Amino acid sequence: MAAKLTSQSDDYPRWYQEVVQRAELAENAPVRGSMIIKPYGYGIWEQMQSVLDGMFKDTGHVNAYFPVLIPESFLKKEAEHVEGFSPELAVVTHAGGKKLEEPYVIRPTSETIIWDTYRNWIQSYRDLPLLINQWANVMRWEMRPRLFLRTTEFLWQEGHTAHATQEESHEETLRMLEVYARFAEDYMAMPVIQGEKSEREKFAGAVKTYSIEAMMGDGKALQAGTSHDLGQNFAKAFDVKYQSAEGKEEYVWATSWGVSTRLVGALVMAHGDDQGLVLPPKLAPIQTVIVPIYRDDDQMVPVLEACSKLEKALKDAGSRTHLDNRDQYRPGYKFNEWELKGVPVRIEVGPRDLEKGEVVLAFRHSGEKKTLPLEAVASEVMNVLDEAQKGLFEKALKKREERTFKVDTYDEFKERVNDGGFFMCHWDGTSATEEKIQQETKATIRNIPFDAPEETGKCMVTGQPSARRVIISKAY
Amino acid sequence: MAAKLTSQSDDYPRWYQEVVQRAELAENAPVRGSMIIKPYGYGIWEQMQSVLDGMFKDTGHVNAYFPVLIPESFLKKEAEHVEGFSPELAVVTHAGGKKLEEPYVIRPTSETIIWDTYRNWIQSYRDLPLLINQWANVMRWEMRPRLFLRTTEFLWQEGHTAHATQEESHEETLRMLEVYARFAEDYMAMPVIQGEKSEREKFAGAVKTYSIEAMMGDGKALQAGTSHDLGQNFAKAFDVKYQSAEGKEEYVWATSWGVSTRLVGALVMAHGDDQGLVLPPKLAPIQTVIVPIYRDDDQMVPVLEACSKLEKALKDAGSRTHLDNRDQYRPGYKFNEWELKGVPVRIEVGPRDLEKGEVVLAFRHSGEKKTLPLEAVASEVMNVLDEAQKGLFEKALKKREERTFKVDTYDEFKERVNDGGFFMCHWDGTSATEEKIQQETKATIRNIPFDAPEETGKCMVTGQPSARRVIISKAY
Numbered sequence: 025m026a027a028k029l030t031s032q033s034d035d036y037p038r039w040y041q042e043v044v045q046r047a048e049l050a051e052n053a054p055v056r057g058s059m060i061i062k063p064y065g066y067g068i069w070e071q072m073q074s075v076l077d078g079m080f081k082d083t084g085h086v087n088a089y090f091p092v093l094i095p096e097s098f099l100k101k102e103a104e105h106v107e108g109f110s111p112e113l114a115v116v117t118h119a120g121g122k123k124l125e126e127p128y129v130i131r132p133t134s135e136t137i138i139w140d141t142y143r144n145w146i147q148s149y150r151d152l153p154l155l156i157n158q159w160a161n162v163m164r165w166e167m168r169p170r171l172f173l174r175t176t177e178f179l180w181q182e183g184h185t186a187h188a189t190q191e192e193s194h195e196e197t198l199r200m201l202e203v204y205a206r207f208a209e210d211y212m213a214m215p216v217i218q219g220e221k222s223e224r225e226k227f228a229g230a231v232k233t234y235s236i237e238a239m240m241g242d243g244k245a246l247q248a249g250t251s252h253d254l255g256q257n258f259a260k261a262f263d264v265k266y267q268s269a270e271g272k273e274e275y276v277w278a279t280s281w282g283v284s285t286r287l288v289g290a291l292v293m294a295h296g297d298d299q300g301l302v303l304p305p306k307l308a309p310i311q312t313v314i315v316p317i318y319r320d321d322d323q324m325v326p327v328l329e330a331c332s333k334l335e336k337a338l339k340d341a342g343s344r345t346h347l348d349n350r351d352q353y354r355p356g357y358k359f360n361e362w363e364l365k366g367v368p369v370r371i372e373v374g375p376r377d378l379e380k381g382e383v384v385l386a387f388r389h390s391g392e393k394k395t396l397p398l399e400a401v402a403s404e405v406m407n408v409l410d411e412a413q414k415g416l417f418e419k420a421l422k423k424r425e426e427r428t429f430k431v432d433t434y435d436e437f438k439e440r441v442n443d444g445g446f447f448m449c450h451w452d453g454t455s456a457t458e459e460k461i462q463q464e465t466k467a468t469i470r471n472i473p474f475d476a477p478e479e480t481g482k483c484m485v486t487g488q489p490s491a492r493r494v495i496i497s498k499a500y
Numbered sequence: 501m502a503a504k505l506t507s508q509s510d511d512y513p514r515w516y517q518e519v520v521q522r523a524e525l526a527e528n529a530p531v532r533g534s535m536i537i538k539p540y541g542y543g544i545w546e547q548m549q550s551v552l553d554g555m556f557k558d559t560g561h562v563n564a565y566f567p568v569l570i571p572e573s574f575l576k577k578e579a580e581h582v583e584g585f586s587p588e589l590a591v592v593t594h595a596g597g598k599k600l601e602e603p604y605v606i607r608p609t610s611e612t613i614i615w616d617t618y619r620n621w622i623q624s625y626r627d628l629p630l631l632i633n634q635w636a637n638v639m640r641w642e643m644r645p646r647l648f649l650r651t652t653e654f655l656w657q658e659g660h661t662a663h664a665t666q667e668e669s670h671e672e673t674l675r676m677l678e679v680y681a682r683f684a685e686d687y688m689a690m691p692v693i694q695g696e697k698s699e700r701e702k703f704a705g706a707v708k709t710y711s712i713e714a715m716m717g718d719g720k721a722l723q724a725g726t727s728h729d730l731g732q733n734f735a736k737a738f739d740v741k742y743q744s745a746e747g748k749e750e751y752v753w754a755t756s757w758g759v760s761t762r763l764v765g766a767l768v769m770a771h772g773d774d775q776g777l778v779l780p781p782k783l784a785p786i787q788t789v790i791v792p793i794y795r796d797d798d799q800m801v802p803v804l805e806a807c808s809k810l811e812k813a814l815k816d817a818g819s820r821t822h823l824d825n826r827d828q829y830r831p832g833y834k835f836n837e838w839e840l841k842g843v844p845v846r847i848e849v850g851p852r853d854l855e856k857g858e859v860v861l862a863f864r865h866s867g868e869k870k871t872l873p874l875e876a877v878a879s880e881v882m883n884v885l886d887e888a889q890k891g892l893f894e895k896a897l898k899k900r901e902e903r904t905f906k907v908d909t910y911d912e913f914k915e916r917v918n919d920g921g922f923f924m925c926h927w928d929g930t931s932a933t934e935e936k937i938q939q940e941t942k943a944t945i946r947n948i949p950f951d952a953p954e955e956t957g958k959c960m961v962t963g964q965p966s967a968r969r970v971i972i973s974k975a976y
Contacts, residue, residue: 114595120641164594
């Protein structure tokens with residue numbers, strides 16, 4: 025193992041960069057702003073995909089696939105949309121050895137090509153709702169790329185649904201936000217706050233944007249998923265109408281929602297520590313790692329035999345298990361490596377343990393150890409992993425609570441905002457004030473939480489009345 | 501239901517186009533040569549992906565993700581590779597509002613960017629073998645696109661492995677060809693012939709290319725998967741060396757292998773008939789469809805109740821089941837629709853059947869019907885589907901055998917080749933003869949089958965000696 029990781033308190037961004045690279049999640053590509061997702065990082069993404077895909081299907085969605093190239097003219101049909109995405113587009117001007125008549129852009133998101141298609145798919149109320157999701161790569165030319173957090177190309181899913189009524193599309197928007205919140209909390213073990221984005225921060229082309237916001241290890245916020253109520257904006261831009269049961273022609277109502285490989289970066293920063301990654305068992309490519317401990321060949325034989333049996337028993341019990349039987353490394357080296365890689369539970373099997381019929385379990389998230397009878401490990405492993413999953417969520421929730429502050433004056437806010445944390449403040453609801461806060465402090469309004477209690481107050485900047493507190497924080 | 505499908509014997513290409521569109525597999529996109537894969541078509545691809553991904557993992561491979569954009573200069577590092585792919589490239593010249601210093605191409609395949617990366621990942625023999633697969637979209641600017649068969653953008657998987665020795669890379673090449681053959685035969689129910697491609701037909705940059713070739717309904721061949729032994733070509737082009745256990749520096753040995761959404765087109769043409777698709781149970785998004793039959797409301801209530809119970813029982817038994825309880829359509833209409841969509845087994849539930857405690861099963865691949873006791877359906881369904889899977893394979897194998905001919909004279913070959921079929925002929929092994937055959941007949945050497953018996957003969961064109969017969973056929 026190379027030198028120790030930079031500690032989080034010394035240089036958090038550098039810690040992040042080092043963890044992502046040393047834990048072999050991803051690396052920079054020779055293509056500006058792009059990344060190569062390495063097998064271990066992709067393994068986490070595959071776990072995420074599998075869970076999310078199941079959740080989408082359970083809520084009635086099906087998958088489809090639309091082209092990666094979009095005619096440039098399509099983007100221009102929705103005014104706010106093109107304004108939002110124009111600066112970030114990558115453009116194909118030549119193909120098949122010729123200049124194209126009309127340039128194509130690589131999709132930054134697929135509303136335009138999908139709504140152009142929906143025009144042909146939707147005629148009657150019987151065709152609605154249309155509940156479609158796509159797993160795809162998208163491209164947004166980022167000026168300051170960072171592995172997983174902002175890359176020119178990223179992988180994501182984008183749901184695009186069409187509905188007969190405003191009520192239905194609104195319900196869908198909130199349903200999918202709730203799906204994202206359940207995923208974040210129950211699988212990523214990452215507590216999130218659901219809420220509405222301000223007018224200034226909403227998606228280009230949406231009527232309303234909702235987000236889940238999570239707190240990272242340095243107290244900054246990360247937007248972990250968004251769900252957009254698109255109203256009839258795209259239906260009007262692409263002329264998508266349906267005939268109602270009463271025979272009336274109406275524009276269709278739309279939603280879109282997405283999460284991306286950014287979530288892998290969120291996972292790193294939500295739980296990681298100075299030893300490296302800390303993965304939640306439900307998404308860890310390796311949930312349990314078995315490390316054999318022996319001094320000589322005499323000890324090795326029975327220890328490795330016991331380890332192999334244990335590996336099989338754990339796999340049969342449904343746990344993603346790896347036996348690290350590399351002979352060229354010492355146990356201490358292996359401990360460090362699997363800690364760096366965030367494996368939730370390490371199982372140490374040594375000759376003295378075996379004599380006693382025991383093994384030692386070490387939990388990554390708490391550093392705690394526990395001794396279990398060897399023969400009980402397989403039957404206990406799913407409970408042990410559940411325990412680790414819950415423990416990790418509780419720990420993250422506690423950290424967030426400790427760094428969430430009610431602040432009532434702008435002076436106090438400015439003094440404290442650089443220390444990180446979620447600041448629950450009164451805001452007058454105007455874009456002007458929001459912009460002032462951002463320009464003066466680089467913090468932004470993350471969202472207006474659904475569960476913020478009604479509480480009469482005064483905007484900390486202007487003193488104007490406010491009905492509830494919003495989250496303000498620096499963010500990724 | 502609209503008018504009848506064009507029959508295969510009247511116009512096979514038109515039949516194909518109609519089936520793909522009417523069965524809602526895919527449609528043409530507003531982007532030249534691209535397609536939109538609709539939910540039913542994508543559902544088939546998802547089944548394929550899930551099975552293949554499991555097979556790759558069972559043979560020790562892991563997934564990763566490399567950038568969709570490749571610096572143009574990378575392509576030029578392997579001479580044959582750039583020559584093969586240049587005419588088909590789509591080029592990004594502008595991004596983020598600026599002209600790029602070096603253009604990027606959208607990957608037509610990823611050997612170059614992956615081998616550029618492997619240079620950093622491989623130092624020692626301990627880093628080998630490297631067994632990586634990627635699921636991705638790729639782009640090849642096709643002049644004559646056809647849904648699934650040839651589209652500018654398509655979805656695929658591409659395996660890229662690195663090995664210490666020529667023997668190992670050769671073994672890997674053949675292992676993955678065998679995986680493809682198992683997938684084609686055991687899941688797609690499509691018999692294939694494994695063999696080596698001729699020098700002229702091999703992949704641009706490969707030492708040897710192997711393929712599986714399947715026969716379509718019109719007797720033409722379709723290359724359903726390829727596996728390439730790349731030798732040290734890419735290692736040399738990208739300077740990828742490793743230190744052997746003996747301390748010697750050596751170039752790494754490589755393979756690559758891929759299958760694509762083309763397989764969905766193959767599935768359509770391997771089994772489809774004048775009523776539409778015929779899907780193998782193992783890949784069908786819907787394996788069993790229940791169609792209730794009733795004349796009036798009195799009959800409807802008990803019939804629908806029995807159908808719902810049956811649906812649940814079939815799902816619990818592990819079958820992907822759909823209950824078609826739409827009230828606006830008559831049973832005959834539904835029969836046609838599900839036949840068009842190729843659902844392997846239809847279960848008809850009517851009042852008279854129920855009185856007798858029976859249901860009727862109709863098999864899509866044979867048109868046969870079978871009566872089963874209602875209470876036996878759930879416990880029998882997996883056997884019934886297995887039976888249909890095997891029946892479909894046998895049928896396809898029989899069709900292929902009937903249309904496989906040994907032909908010994910070029911005159912006979914020219915006379916018969918337009919009727920379709922696999923022609924097993926002697927060939928002198930030269931590219932000149934191969935080119936002559938192609939120019940004069942539009943047929944190509946599909947591959948040199950592994951299992952072709954040694955048989956001394958004379959090339960049907962030149963009379964030169966030949967040691968075994970090869971498959972010659974028109975192809976997609």
